[in-house]
Amino acid sequence: MQIQEIQDEIVDEFAMFEDWMQRYEYMIELGKSLPLIAEQYKTDDNIIKGCQSKVWVHAELNEDKLVFTADSDAIITKGIIAILIRAFSNQKPADIIEANTDFIDEIGLKEHLSPTRANGLVSMIKQLKLYAVAYQTQLN
């Protein structure tokens, strides 16, 4: 699936819930299914700066597609990364670079997070895109 299609799917899913407690419950479930980063990559170098809870992200190429794995010490944070990874993982670096991230606003994620967490979310997206830029250069 294309990034845009996945994003639309996520927006639809979030619209089904009545309130934010339900959305949190859903994010916690997503967090539990996050493709976990291998222990060897849980290094300080892979910590995303700007997050209040610890977040590690690792990226590697599988043929021409970029695969992300991640982890966090907080489960709602894991849920947030799981949403991002679902949208961006297993995609071509060029598509990740091009992708818009309006779906974050559409599901209301940013405004329902504390300011520190919202900043962390922005840092996460930035980091995923940075990885894509790095691997795109490698592919070229």
Add this chain to the structure above:
Amino acid sequence: MFDVKKIREDFPILKREVNGKPLVYFDNAATSQTPQQVIDVIVDYYQNYNANIHRGVHALSQEATDKYEQARIKIQTHFNAAKAHEIIFTSGTTHSINIVANGFSSLIKKGDEIIVSAMEHHSNIVPWQMLCERTGAILKVIPMNQDGELLMNVYAELLSENTKLVFCNHISNALGTINPIEEIIEKAHAVGAAVLIDGAQAAPHVVADMQALDVDFYTVSAHKVCGPTGAGMLYGKEEWLNKLPPYQGGGEMIAEVTFEKTTYAPLPHKFEAGTPNICGGIAFGAALDYMNAIGFDNIAAYEHELLEYGTEKLLEIDGLKIYGTAANKTSVISFNLEGAHPYDIGSIVDKLGIAVRTGHHCAQPIMDFFKIPGTIRASFSFYNTKEEIDVLVAGVKRAKNMLL
């Protein structure tokens, strides 16, 4: 007669809803809410006598000056300072501490020692580290035990004739511990060291008597005692304030200015450069009036009841651990749930309308001591109720079910 229902009527914000739920405000250690009586004073200032102080000859300026100076006297009386000019208006505790830390730069030399406690807020660590970097002085730390109590025997050993300054909070913001400041001050004075007590967390709960304590410096933020943000005080003994150089240069703090030399204004103006937060200072005084009308003894007794009730109810939750179990503490409960990150709990209870603080509470050394990323901190004020504590307990239980 202490009537919490009646008191709650004074606080308009307590009537609002958050996320569709009635607000339960348990972040009082970060900032207290403002009663209508204080809001009225703020409005009255801007509606009726907003003017710059200490300089105009016109009526409004005189009125504002009078009110501002009356507020200083209210604060002096409340803290029982010997002289009104020992009360310096500041923007809050951080500003107050920086005035002293900066001032001591010129009095401290290489090899001198400064002692701080292990449970300080960052605002009472960083200025002293900066002072040590500038001067070559050595920073020593009074350690604490697992209950969050200072090891006073180690403190006694740290003190020597090299000790020039001791800094400690009266009450810990992260743990609620009430520190034995009388003993800290007495022992420091015995070796000739000056003492600064950070009273930011103490001022809402107890009345500190400057003369009885014989403390050299004491700092308070107005917004912790039902006053506005951006206002506070530095109490300093006259002899110390005369010794310290001014912190900022500018208007108001000078006696005479020529390009050859400027002479400084007498206390307190020497430390009050520029146009101050006039309204904030006046409202600070009004906030103390408000709290004194309720009575600090009543406040302390009621808050202790809330602390005991909250502690008991929270501990009924399996896997909940409280950090800060000192015998002598205020109505602050810092806790974690085994297996859950404090941010997750905080985010979920926020959606239930409950305001708690999550994180390291600007006291990372304490979190390092307990080897935790942070805690959830519920801090109760005299306008909170046991019913609200029940809402918190139910919220934490719900978060636990969702997360674990």
